[in-house]
Each structure stands twice: as structure tokens, then as C-alpha cells.
Amino acid sequence: MNSRKRKILHQVSVIDNLLLKEGVYYLKIDKKFDFQPGQVIAVALAPDNEPRLYSIASGLDEDYLGILFDINPQGQLTPSLAELKTGDHLFISEPFGKFLCEHKPAMWIATGTGIAPFLSLARSNKADEVTLIHGSRTLDSFYYQETFISLLGENYKRFCTSEEQEGVYNGRLTTYLKNQKQLPTNYKYYLCGNSQMIIDVREILIEKGIPFDHIIAEIYF
Amino acid sequence: MAKEALYGKTLGELKEIIVGLKLPAFTSKQLADWLYKKHVTSIEEMSNLSKKARALLDEKYEVGLTPPESYQESIDGTKKYLFKTINSQFIESAYLPESERNTLCVSSQVGCKMGCLFCMTARQGFQKQLTTNEILNQIASLPEREKLTNLVYMGMGEPMDNIDNVLKSLEIITSDWGYGWSPRRINVSTIGVVPAMRRFIEESEAHLAISLHSPFNEERKQLMPIENVYSAEQVIEALRDYDFGRQRRISFEYIMFKGVNDSAEHVKGLTKLLNGIRCRINLIHFHPIPNSPLRGSERSKMEWFRDQLSNKGLNTTIRKSRGEDIYAACGLLSTKKLINSDTEKDY
Numbered sequence: 001m002n003s004r005k006r007k008i009l010h011q012v013s014v015i016d017n018l019l020l021k022e023g024v025y026y027l028k029i030d031k032k033f034d035f036q037p038g039q040v041i042a043v044a045l046a047p048d049n050e051p052r053l054y055s056i057a058s059g060l061d062e063d064y065l066g067i068l069f070d071i072n073p074q075g076q077l078t079p080s081l082a083e084l085k086t087g088d089h090l091f092i093s094e095p096f097g098k099f100l101c102e103h104k105p106a107m108w109i110a111t112g113t114g115i116a117p118f119l120s121l122a123r124s125n126k127a128d129e130v131t132l133i134h135g136s137r138t139l140d141s142f143y144y145q146e147t148f149i150s151l152l153g154e155n156y157k158r159f160c161t162s163e164e165q166e167g168v169y170n171g172r173l174t175t176y177l178k179n180q181k182q183l184p185t186n187y188k189y190y191l192c193g194n195s196q197m198i199i200d201v202r203e204i205l206i207e208k209g210i211p212f213d214h215i216i217a218e219i220y221f
Numbered sequence: 222m223a224k225e226a227l228y229g230k231t232l233g234e235l236k237e238i239i240v241g242l243k244l245p246a247f248t249s250k251q252l253a254d255w256l257y258k259k260h261v262t263s264i265e266e267m268s269n270l271s272k273k274a275r276a277l278l279d280e281k282y283e284v285g286l287t288p289p290e291s292y293q294e295s296i297d298g299t300k301k302y303l304f305k306t307i308n309s310q311f312i313e314s315a316y317l318p319e320s321e322r323n324t325l326c327v328s329s330q331v332g333c334k335m336g337c338l339f340c341m342t343a344r345q346g347f348q349k350q351l352t353t354n355e356i357l358n359q360i361a362s363l364p365e366r367e368k369l370t371n372l373v374y375m376g377m378g379e380p381m382d383n384i385d386n387v388l389k390s391l392e393i394i395t396s397d398w399g400y401g402w403s404p405r406r407i408n409v410s411t412i413g414v415v416p417a418m419r420r421f422i423e424e425s426e427a428h429l430a431i432s433l434h435s436p437f438n439e440e441r442k443q444l445m446p447i448e449n450v451y452s453a454e455q456v457i458e459a460l461r462d463y464d465f466g467r468q469r470r471i472s473f474e475y476i477m478f479k480g481v482n483d484s485a486e487h488v489k490g491l492t493k494l495l496n497g498i499r500c501r502i503n504l505i506h507f508h509p510i511p512n513s514p515l516r517g518s519e520r521s522k523m524e525w526f527r528d529q530l531s532n533k534g535l536n537t538t539i540r541k542s543r544g545e546d547i548y549a550a551c552g553l554l555s556t557k558k559l560i561n562s563d564t565e566k567d568y
Contacts, residue, residue, distance in 0.1 A: 007416060040450060053450065099449040111568040135568035173568050195334045196346025197568050203512060212338060212514045217446040221334040221382055
């Protein structure tokens, strides 16, 4: 009945593909488009492949676009993305999406690679009046933590469930939030990560009296 | 080793199996007939297949139908069935009998990734994609299967996030070699995952229902995280690219939340957003879920909202609430089961 209409994908070159820890990469590609921190791009290995969405993790002033990804062994795309070398090609859409986290003061809450949009915002000097909460199972999953430590100081709170280190809370970020006597109701709460974390955190925030219209989530799907 | 299910294979996939077993080519059509027209539950029952064919099939395959684990029945006749999936998770299907039609509401995923604020299924997080077999089993193993007239993909999960298996199930239901149903008896819902929605529009003829719930970007973001990625405006723009003809229906689902999305401003916003789209708007009463900050609009407010939209030329109806006494809103039964078995989390 109708001809197939897809998002147009553009060829770009790989600048670098950094292994951050086993199974997690930071892929740097040509900065073919301008973007707003918090936006996503659709990524595919061929122009007629079904693309997947990734948050941009690089800052506005950097001369490349960066995406943070972990390998999904059952996935069709990420095992191949991990194999990309400098000079290889892939296909991306123009940046889009509206998880721009513009309201301040704000609490940003992320798990794992859900830190990506917040990394882009921080690298673009948009992290003033922000508290960042990052949860992970292992200590090596606080990607680019030095950026947040230098920008946010004590307002950067890391939560690790399986390992201990000075300066890192041992336990779940959900426990920390539950244990807070009061959370600021004038803040906007921006959540990014897997849907179960989003649901759990949102429920805690609502129980703590945060109006639901102060909670904005970006989901991974 | 576990045998592979035949139920849920398309004719093309059945042909591949038959070729692999070096059986006559016509066997695949016979197989489809036994599976999708006669709904047999064992290979042994496929009496017009040779003994050799049955024996070869039986070595690696089974029909693969699973009866429901349990059900609850509402005073209004709605029945909610709980099915166990291959890896012992639970999905729900709701059977909705009415005087002129009998509808089954099927699930497409265990849990959901989309995180909508008002949805009980979302609280499970995402557990797994249903296979085509598991989607179709909800129909095939339904005690009321023969009475079914309509099918809606509005149970647990976001159908467009499992588009391959949803499209395969639709192919089986609507093909002559399958159930032979008209696609006009089927309605598939989405929150608006645009690329997969486009694929659905192009590869299927079934009706499409879009969960809208607010015409305003900022407000819809608070209710539905998908708005950050694919806004309602982008969904509508995508719809404008297609000719749906007179027979194929586009509808917008609009759950009414008291004091949130039921004002005159929302009437104006919807009128502007849907301008020029031939569609129907279904207003839905919110079934309250535990610990939700949202409340349902009162009936009188819903009627006022319907009349306002109708006056603006938008075909608007209020959907009849069904099965409230058994929590027919999807996700309640299976979420309770899941929450009872605590899962390990990394955060």
C-alpha cells in the first residue's frame, strides 16, 4: 500500500573506539551534526538496517560525537559496534529527542551507561545546581567519574552494590533515597537507565512527596 | 533436549522445516491446517500426515500449546487468564464478552520497558519478549477461542517493541493458510515508537490505536517517558505520511486523569494536534493502581470532555469499563506474582 519510510541515516567515520571495561565502549565518530546535550542519535551499521537509539555522551565543544554502549550478547548491533576500528563507517540519524534537563535545581539519577546524557550535559557546562546520583554494581562502571568529581564535588554521589571504596556509598541508590528524611520538592528529578530503576526510583520519589510532574525519565529500549 | 514449538511458525518457516526433514512440500500446508484451523494439541492428531512424517516431526518438534494457569471472572463476565511463559514468567489476557462481539486482549511482552506512570505492567520492568508462539497461545489455548470475534493487542507490553513477533502473529492470524481472520477484526496499540509503528502500518492491515493521554509535550513527558524520544507531534506527522483508506481505523486512547489532562485547554490542544486526521478518540476511565499519584476523572467530567471534543468535530467515545472487580487493567495479577519473588538489582 505504502512505500517504506524510514529515518534517513548518514554515513560517518569512526574516530576511535575506546574499551572502558569489559563489554563497555566509548565510540567516537565524526561530528556531522550539531546537537543539544540530552539528545539521542539512531545508529546502524548499514543504511537499510533497523537502527538503535543511543544518547550522545560528548560535549558541545568536543569535535566528535561520542556514544557509550555496552555489549548485549543477544543484540544484533552492539557486538558489531564493539568491533569497529578507526576509519570504519557506520550510519547515524540527525540528533533528536527532548531529554534536555533544562530545569534547575535538579537531581540527575542514572544507572550504568544511563549516565551518557548527563555526561554530555556536564561536558557542555550545563551541570550547575545539579546533584548527580549514579548507581552501579561494580566500581569500574562509574564511567568518566573524574569529570563529575571535578565539576560537582560532593554533589556527585556514587552507589556501588558489590564493591567498596572510600568516597563511594556501599549499597543501592534506592536505599539512599528511601532513607532521606526529606527530598527537595522544588527540584526537578531527571532519571536515565533501565525501566526497572526508573519505576523504582519514581515510586520512592512520589512516596517522598515529589510531585509527579517534577520527575522526567529517559528510558532505554 | 526441549522440543521446538510448531505453533507460531509462519507457512514459510513450516516449509523450511519440511524441506529440512526431506518430506513432501505439500506437508507444510497440511501442517498449517492442523495447527491454525484445527488447533490440534499434538502431532499424533495430524491424521492425514504419513506415519513417517509424524515420527520425523515428533523427534524435534511439538505443537507447543500451553493451557492457562488460572483465571478470574468478573461479575460483568470479563475473564482474566494468567498464562505461564516458557521460562515460568506470567502474562495476562483478558476475555471481554459483549452482546455483539467477544474480544480478547493479548499481551506482547512480559513486563514492559516504557515506564508509563499510570501502568501497572511498567512496575515489573522488562522481563522478556514474547515469542510468536506465546502471543498466539493466548488465543489458541483460550477456552472461549471459538467464540472470539475480535482481538486487541493492548495487554502487557508495548507491541511495537516486539514488532517482529507481533507482525508474525498477525501474518498467521490473517493469512488464508492461518486463522483466515480479516485484519479489520484486530486492533494493535502503541505508545508511538515511530520506526516500528511505520513498519506496522506498512506491513499489516490491522487497525492502529495510539496511546496519547496528553496533547502537550511537557505534560506527556511526565506521564510517558517515550515523549522524550518520539513526541506525539512526531507520531502524528508520521501518520500523515500514509493513506489509511476508509476501512482501516486510527484511534487515539486517552486515559482521563482528574485535574491533569481533563481541562478545556486539553480539548483545544487535542483539536489542534489531531487536525485533519480521520480518527476516533477513546476516552478511558483510569483503573486506580496502588501508590499512584493519579486519580481517574469523574464520569460527568468525561462526558463533558467527550461532548466538547465532539462539538469540535472529533469522533469521541467513552470506553466502557470492564472487569474492575478483578483488576482487569493489565499487569496487576502478574506483577503481584513477580513482586512476591524478589529479584536481584544492581542499583
